[in-house]
Amino acid sequence: MATSKPLENKLVTVFGGSGFVGNYVAQALLERGARVRIASRNPEKSFSLKPLANLGQLQFQRCDITNPRSLQAAVAGSDAVINLVGAFSGDLARLMGDAPGEMARLAKAAGAGAFVHVSAIGGDARSNVGYARAKALGEAAVQKNFPNATIVRPSVIFGKDDNFINMFAGLIQLAPVLPVFGPEAEMQITFVDDVAEAIAAAVTDPGKHGGKTYELGGPEKLTMLELNRRIAAAQGRKRTFIPMPDGVSATFATLPLTPMSRDQWALLKPGNTVSGDYPGYKELGIEPRPLGLFLDRWMDRYRKHGRFGKDTLSAAN
Structure with a gap:
């Protein structure tokens, strides 16, 4: 008799899922039996995932994260939502601050049981760096609109196909x-597969990991x-x-x-x-x-x- 997978038939929407990290997160979710919806400006960039999914297990949805209607359509029917969107150019406060907050609000309204927001080490509302301020704004907006959300703060992420x-x-x-x-x-650069496993673990058990912030640094x-x-x-x-x-x-x-x-x-x-002030990989079993x-x-x-x-x-x- 086949063993049930932890996310069997759960629909997980991944914003920014066509990017570098998204590719690995999607694979971790598919391995756990989830149905994965890639929500992105360019979802075709993740078509390479198709051979890894069973029939009906993978969806692609074009999405503008600055448009509430587009966000609402993307989260409809989702059991869990993950936000991976990050940027170093454009309106950072809108892309990494306001938009994640709106994602969290709409995910909550849609009945999602888990929300994982991927931020970054170094987010600081008082920073003179726009990126750091935007990351802090996004964390606060997500926690306000989805109090049981999990915040994940990775260090610089490395992988075979990274840009670092x-x-x-x-x-x-x-x-x-x-x-x-x-x-x-000094950096604690961290492996992309480990980050993906951490995100998948948070999605799988929101009762244990929800409402917490995790800092992820390499060994x-x-x-x-x-x-x-x-x-x-x-x-x-x-x-x-x-x-x-x-x-x-x-x-x-x-x-x-x-x-x-x-x-x-x-x-x-x-x-x-990592600061040492928050739980990390160990508490996620990784x-x-x-x-x-x-x-x-x-x-x-x-x-x-x-x-x-x-x-x-x-x-x-």
């Missing part, structure tokens, strides 16, 4: 000498300089890294076409680690995995000779 590790890997592949901005800034602290060195070593490349003073870093972040925005630099500078488990394998495509260049430092550029 891969950004540095691409730069290291091309340049023999590289500047490092915020070289001593090790790395400075930006250490991270760059480890990526270079995994590529088998000898690189010279030049730590940059804060003034130069701040100026760099204001320039067009740079890989780091002003807000991203302001958030990086103080580091990105043992987070370190970058070292994956980095060598992921750097194959950045080596001079691909996977055949793993041990050929002398031949690397």
